[in-house]
Amino acid sequence: xxxxxxxxxxxxxxxxxxxxxxxxxxxxxxxxxxxxxxxxxxxxxxxxxxxxxxxxxxxxxxxxxxxxxxxxxxxxxxxxxxxxxxxxxxxxxxxxxxxxxxxxxxxxxxxxxxxxxxxxxxxxxxxxxxxxxxxxxxxxxxxxxxxxxxxxxxxxxxxxxxxxxxxxxxxxxxxxxxxxxxxxxxxxxxxxxxxxxxxxxxxxxxxxxxxxxxxxxxxxxxxxxxxxxxxxxxxxxxxxxxxxxxxxxxxxxxxxxxxxxxxxxxxxxxxxxxxxxxxxxxxx
Amino acid sequence: xxxxxxxxxxxxxxxxxxxxxxxxxxxxxxxxxxxxxxxxxxxxxxxxxxxxxxxxxxxxxxxxxxxxxxxxxxxxxxxxxxxxxxxxxxxxxxxxxxxxxxxxxxxxxxxxxxxxxxxxxxxxxxxxxxxxxxxxxxxxxxxxxxxxxxxxxxxxxxxxxxxxxxxxxxxxxxxxxxxxxxxxxxxxxxxxxxxxxxxxxxxxxxxxxxxxxxxxxxxxxxxxxxxxxxxxxxxxxxxxxxxxxxxxxxxxxxxxxxxxxxxxxxxxxxxxxxxxxxxxxxxx
Numbered sequence: 001x002x003x004x005x006x007x008x009x010x011x012x013x014x015x016x017x018x019x020x021x022x023x024x025x026x027x028x029x030x031x032x033x034x035x036x037x038x039x040x041x042x043x044x045x046x047x048x049x050x051x052x053x054x055x056x057x058x059x060x061x062x063x064x065x066x067x068x069x070x071x072x073x074x075x076x077x078x079x080x081x082x083x084x085x086x087x088x089x090x091x092x093x094x095x096x097x098x099x100x101x102x103x104x105x106x107x108x109x110x111x112x113x114x115x116x117x118x119x120x121x122x123x124x125x126x127x128x129x130x131x132x133x134x135x136x137x138x139x140x141x142x143x144x145x146x147x148x149x150x151x152x153x154x155x156x157x158x159x160x161x162x163x164x165x166x167x168x169x170x171x172x173x174x175x176x177x178x179x180x181x182x183x184x185x186x187x188x189x190x191x192x193x194x195x196x197x198x199x200x201x202x203x204x205x206x207x208x209x210x211x212x213x214x215x216x217x218x219x220x221x222x223x224x225x226x227x228x229x230x231x232x233x234x235x236x237x238x239x240x241x242x243x244x245x246x247x248x249x250x251x252x253x254x255x256x257x258x259x260x261x262x263x264x265x266x267x268x269x270x271x272x273x274x275x276x277x278x279x280x281x282x283x284x
Numbered sequence: 285x286x287x288x289x290x291x292x293x294x295x296x297x298x299x300x301x302x303x304x305x306x307x308x309x310x311x312x313x314x315x316x317x318x319x320x321x322x323x324x325x326x327x328x329x330x331x332x333x334x335x336x337x338x339x340x341x342x343x344x345x346x347x348x349x350x351x352x353x354x355x356x357x358x359x360x361x362x363x364x365x366x367x368x369x370x371x372x373x374x375x376x377x378x379x380x381x382x383x384x385x386x387x388x389x390x391x392x393x394x395x396x397x398x399x400x401x402x403x404x405x406x407x408x409x410x411x412x413x414x415x416x417x418x419x420x421x422x423x424x425x426x427x428x429x430x431x432x433x434x435x436x437x438x439x440x441x442x443x444x445x446x447x448x449x450x451x452x453x454x455x456x457x458x459x460x461x462x463x464x465x466x467x468x469x470x471x472x473x474x475x476x477x478x479x480x481x482x483x484x485x486x487x488x489x490x491x492x493x494x495x496x497x498x499x500x501x502x503x504x505x506x507x508x509x510x511x512x513x514x515x516x517x518x519x520x521x522x523x524x525x526x527x528x529x530x531x532x533x534x535x536x537x538x539x540x541x542x543x544x545x546x547x548x549x550x551x552x553x554x555x556x557x558x559x560x561x562x563x564x565x566x567x568x
Contacts, residue, residue, distance in 0.1 A: 007449040021303060102530070104394040105413075105447035111388045129389075137449040163389035165291040165421040246386070 001083045003090045007098070007138045010091050014052075014140035022049035026141035028132060031055040032072035032186035033081050036176040040145035043173060045086040052139045053082050054091040056098065061127030072189050091139055098134065107133050109156045109163075112247045116152050116260055117271065120237050125156050132157055136168060143169040147176075148284065149183050151258045151273045155247050174284055175272070177203065183272045190268040198234055202261050202272040205230035209259055210283035213276045218253045227261060237262035237269065244275055253278055285367045287374045291382070291422045294375050298336075298424035306333035310425035312416060315339040316356035316470035317365050320460040324429035327457060329370040336423045337366050338375040340382065345411030356473050375423055382418065391417050393440045393447075396531045400436050400544055401555065404521050409440050416441055420452060427453040431460075432568065433467050435542045435557045439531050458568055459556070461487065467556045474552040482518055486545055486556040489514035493543055494567035497560045502537040511545060521546035521553065528559055537562055 004010045017024055025048030027040045044051040055078055062068035075092070082090055106126055113125035136144065146154045154172045161168050176184045181203035182196070191199060205227045209217075217223060220241040227239045242249050244256040253276065260273040275284050288294045301308060309332030311324045328335040339362055346352035359376070366374055390410055397409035420428065430438045438456045445452050460468045465487035466480070475483060489511045493501075501507060504525040511523045526533050528540040537560065544557040559568050 008451070011449065011451045018302070019305060100447070102395070103447050104396060105444050106392045106394070108390045108392060109388055110390070111386070134447075134449045137451070160389045163384070163387050163418075165295065165418045167292070167295045167421070 001079070001087055001090060003079065003092060005093055005097065007093060007134070010089075010093070010138040011140070013089060014138070017050050018140055023143070024048055024050050024052060024139060024141040026135065026139045026144045027051065027053045028135050028144065028146070029053060029055055029078075030057045030071065030186065031078045032074050032189070033078045034176075034184045034186060034188075036147050036149065036184035038081060038085060039176050040147060040171075040173050041082060041085045041087060043171065044143070044145050047171075048141075048143060050088040051086065052089045052091055052141065053087050054093075054135050054139065056091075056093055056131065056135070058098075058127060058131040059095055060099065060130060061124050063121060063123065066121075067187075067190075072186055091135070093138075098131070106130050107160065109160050112152070112155050112159045112245075114247075115249065116238055116240055116242065116247060117262065118152065120262065125153070128153055129156055129160050133160065133164075136161075136166060141168055143171055145171045145173060148172050148273070148275065149175045149185065149271065151244070151260055151275065152247050155245060158245075181207065183270075185270065187268045187270065191265065192267050195265045195267045199263070199265060199270055201231050201234060202263055202270060206259060206261065206272055206274045210274045210276065213253065213259075214281055214283060220249075220251045220253070223259065227259070231261065231263060234263040234265055237264050285363070285371055285374060287363065287376060289377055289381065291377060291418070294373075294377070294422040295424070297373060298422070301334050302424055307427070308332055308334045308336055308423060308425045310419065310423045310428040311335065311337045312419050312428065312430070313337060313339055313362075314341045314355065314470065315362045316358050316473070317362045318460075318468045318470060318472075320431050320433065320468035322365060322369060323460050324431060324455075324457050325366060325369045325371060327455065328427070328429050331455075332425075332427060334372040335370065336373045336375055336425065337371050338377075338419050338423065340375075340377055340415070340419070342382075342411060342415040343379055344383065344414060345408050347405060347407065350405075351471075351474075356470055375419070377422075382415070390414050391444065391448075393444050396436070396439050396443045396529075398531075399533065400522055400524055400526065400531060401546065402436065404546065409437070412437055413440055413444050417444065417448075420445075420450060425452055427455055429455045429457060432456050432557070432559065433459045433469065433555065435528070435544055435559065436531050439529060442529075465491065467554075469554065471552045471554065475549065476551050479549045479551045483547070483549060483554055485515050485518060486547055486554060490543060490545065490556055490558045494558045494560065497537065497543075498565055498567060504533075504535045504537070507543065511543070515545065515547060518547040518549055521548050 025044035107129040262271045309328035391413040528542045546555045
């Protein structure tokens with residue numbers, strides 16, 4: 001497994017692999033890898049000749065008051081896990097290589113970026129779209145793997161790839177959960193035992209509504225009310241039922257929808273969601 | 285010569301050429317080709333295995349009051365010229381293929397886009413950067429050719445390619461002029477005889493200052509004043525001396541600079557410029 005630190009070297013590696021007819025699958029990460037990430041990595045290794053994982057804690061998607069400085073960094077352990085999983089290349093650029101002093105180009109995905117996490121974190125998706133575009137250019141993948149836990153991020157990246165004619169297949173993998181239902185997240189490491197316990201109300205609330213969706217409930221208002229009630233012991237950031245492609249709130253379930261929640265616990269901001277597909281009557 | 289109309293087909297063609305180790309050179313145009321464009325095309329044919337010319341009058345770089353509807357369109361004649369010149373592929377997507385109803389992704393290049401044409405045409409460079417990014421993704425060139433006449437556009441695209449890790453070589457070709465000095469432009473077709481005559485003051489003003497630069501003049505104020513004086517018979521949009529990379533106005537010549545002018549003639553808005561390199565003492 002090779003570790004590459006500069007965009008130029010990364011492009012050269014990718015060009016050479018593409019020129020010899022290898023397919024490339026990219027898993028973009030901020031490191032601090034957990035089983036959620038590893039499920040993406042395993043899919044990338046399985047479905048491509050070369051799997052690339054990027055590890056980059058992207059400063060432009062954090063607001064000044066957020067946890068950029070304290071975000072968990074476990075680079076050596078991450079590399080061991082990736083090597084064991086069969087990854088061919090780790091792309092770990094430095095912030096200086098990614099953002100020159102006079103960096104001035106930004107990618108904005110309108111509409112899909114607004115509301116939900118985009119409402120609470122106004123520059124978040126501009127930072128995400130910009131860095132993912134850069135990672136795509138450097139690693140030249142045919143496929144890129146994202147976790148459904150960041151449902152709005154998946155929608156933003158899909159829209160960007162479609163609008164910008166990038167021809168990259170965006171593979172969205174299911175949320176990986178702890179035995180008690182908590183969605184895996186690098187930020188779970190921040191939680192005290194007490195917050196860890198209270199955090200369970202997010203997935204419990206979502207699972208209960210998932211059951212009601214399967215039984216035919218279609219009205220947003222009643223479902224949102226029941227999620228809010230189930231989350232009464234935490235500070236709610238948002239509870240939204242939205243179209244799964246556009247991320248625009250809906251009042252009734254008519255197509256594929258995402259029920260997405262965010263909560264501000266004392267030690268971490270957590271997000272979780274379920275996606276309901278009415279044509280299959282499935283919750284994922 | 286093949287003519288391709290959809291981004292998907294274009295990507296397939298480019299992937300196939302790249303997979304068989306052909307280099308691709310792109311000349312992005314809005315058609316209505318003149319000798320300026322053809323100098324780019326000739327360079328692209330000479331320097332790459334496959335030359336691609338795109339023809340797309342991009343609606344997102346025109347403001348509602350501008351000349352999108354009347355912009356000259358000479359597709360058949362353009363294709364004949366490109367075929368004769370040895371172009372392998374014309375990429376001529378439809379507006380519907382380029383911009384879906386719910387298109388929502390935009391590329392902004394800050395700083396370099398501000399002032400000059402970006403000051404007079406506020407959304408112009410957002411439209412340019414977005415469409416050029418899309419053209420690059422569809423045609424996958426190693427090199428792309430732009431004319432110095434659009435000096436700020438060259439700076440914006442260079443910055444975008446650098447910031448976004450695109451690894452495309454941006455080749456800037458000299459301005460091609462009529463015998464009397466008028467810079468070639470598709471919009472020259474709009475000019476009445478009277479405006480055509482008055483338009484000569486732009487290049488005359490620039491050439492005179494070019495001579496003063498070569499003789500050692502370094503103060504912006506005196507040069508800008510003399511350009512304004514020489515252009516007194518036309519309505520000036522801007523006269524600016526700027527750093528040739530950042531497009532930020534300078535008060536003294538210290539590095540490579542562009543002296544750029546824009547004028548609003550009754551029948552057309554025209555732009556022109558010269559670039560001065562103090563290390564070589566050359567004007568281009």
